[in-house]
Amino acid sequence: MGWLMLILIAAAAMAALVLLRVDRLLWSMIGAALMLGAAGYAWQGSPTLPANPARPEALRVADDPSLVDLRERMLGRFTADAAYLIASDAMARSGDRRSAVRAILGGLNRYPRSLMLWTGLGTALATHDGNILSPPALFAFRQAVRIAPEHPAPLFFLGLAYVRANDYPAARQAWAKALALCPEGASYRRDIAVRLDLLDRLLATQAPQ
Known part of the structure; x- marks a missing residue:
């Protein structure tokens, strides 16, 4: 579930770049930031675990x-x-x-x-x-x-x-x-x-x- 959400966020970010007509020179910088975030999630998070609401x-x-x-x-x-x-x-x-x-x-x-x-x-x-x-x-x-x-x-x-x-x-x-x-x-x-x-x-x- 974690990986799916990460992919959706990345897709939404790329769609926003196109719709907002961001200069292509900035795409590599934004892509690198997304990759860095994904790497951090894979390292610190638990992407293979199912979602589970927190209990009070x-x-x-x-x-x-x-x-x-x-x-x-x-x-x-x-x-x-x-x-x-x-x-x-x-x-x-x-x-x-x-x-x-x-x-x-x-x-x-x-x-x-x-x-x-x-x-x-x-x-x-x-x-x-x-x-x-x-x-x-x-x-x-x-x-x-x-x-x-x-x-x-x-x-x-x-x-x-x-x-x-x-x-x-x-x-x-x-x-x-x-x-x-x-x-x-x-x-x-x-x-x-x-x-x-x-x-x-x-x-x-x-x-x-």
Whole structure:
């Protein structure tokens, strides 16, 4: 398919030269440019492969930066266990989801009661498993809840994982609990409230009339 498109482009270029009555002295220069482009395509491209539309999931290399900021406001940033989560983020951005999980597991070996790392592990496992709430991912989130039952972060990120898994009712339940646990003056309270409101609107559109 790639070669066919290349041939069509070359034919169109030659037709344009004729129709526009370009001086024949310039034809060799334009032809050389086309040949150079074809050579570069043959070297760097994959002309023998069939066309294949890009998938959104394959193009996504990182989460919404606002979620990283929200996580840091909820759980902190300048801590010893946060370094493992930052390393995991970098690996996830590069597309290496397995190493992203391993980075957090390495941190948990050293900080086994880290709320931040157990919450991050739940998110990393859910992403690694194809945005589904696998038993290991659910275990990680539940462990985070056990460590800090009054903290909204595990429930919020559990809800986010449910959203990515298209389980909106479960996400709504988790986010409502997270919002109820938010202190009144917390900087992240409004972030959770806005997302919960948007989710409620989505659920309303899906409700039977």
